Amino acid sequence: MVRIIKFITGNEHKVKEAKGIFQKFGIQLEYTDLGYPEIQGNLEDVARYGAEYAASKLKGPVIVEDAGLFIRALNWFPGTYSSYVQETLTNKGILKLMNDVEDRYAEFRSVIGYCTPKSEPEIFLGTVSGHIAYKEHGNHGFAYDPLFIPDGFNKTFGELTRNEKNEFSHRRRSLEKFASWLNSKSD
Numbered sequence: 001m002v003r004i005i006k007f008i009t010g011n012e013h014k015v016k017e018a019k020g021i022f023q024k025f026g027i028q029l030e031y032t033d034l035g036y037p038e039i040q041g042n043l044e045d046v047a048r049y050g051a052e053y054a055a056s057k058l059k060g061p062v063i064v065e066d067a068g069l070f071i072r073a074l075n076w077f078p079g080t081y082s083s084y085v086q087e088t089l090t091n092k093g094i095l096k097l098m099n100d101v102e103d104r105y106a107e108f109r110s111v112i113g114y115c116t117p118k119s120e121p122e123i124f125l126g127t128v129s130g131h132i133a134y135k136e137h138g139n140h141g142f143a144y145d146p147l148f149i150p151d152g153f154n155k156t157f158g159e160l161t162r163n164e165k166n167e168f169s170h171r172r173r174s175l176e177k178f179a180s181w182l183n184s185k186s187d
């Protein structure tokens with residue numbers, strides 16, 4: 001049985017990444033840029049609220065994703081402000097804040113919120129650890145990708161192809177958790 005799930009997002013990079021990941025689970029992804037209120041809170045709160053809102057509006061099963069970059073030396077900034085900070089401060093501003101900072105540990109986190117009109121929202125967290133480069137490298141991917149060097153690599157996400165990033169990204173991990181959970185349900 002092919003399951004059809006609507007991904008609520010306006011970010012086409014996320015859609016492409018998610019489609020590649022879902023193929024092997026037999027889940028067909030459609031997407032809608034419905035928009036949903038982003039409440040104040042952590043990634044989990046935003047994903048839970050957004051999924052519930054979208055499922056009741058669209059009257060069907062939906063996923064939403066809330067993600068961000070968390071830098072330890074900056075007290076986990078930009079975190080839940082990642083989207084706004086990317087638009088305002090940009091990668092150059094992050095590099096300025098990290099000038100002379102030795103601890104460059106960072107992680108991407110992705111939380112998938114899933115909800116249907118008949119069920120409570122469920123959430124699935126995926127993370128990937130790495131560190132912040134000293135300058136931007138690569139032009140693949142989007143947003144913070146040229147800054148983030150995942151553990152075990154000497155290249156940024158911006159220098160990896162979509163398939164390479166998809167093998168182990170935060171989004172891969174949260175979406176896979178979700179897809180395995182969905183496929184293990186009998187209904």
Ligand code: IMP
Nearest residue numbers: 065066067068082083086142143144145
């Ligand atoms: P959103 O609110 O879930 O859309 O994501 C917050 C922000 O985190 C995005 O606008 C990006 O700036 C950043 N972000 C999330 N995932 C990634 C990624 O895979 N690569 C680079 N930046 C990301």
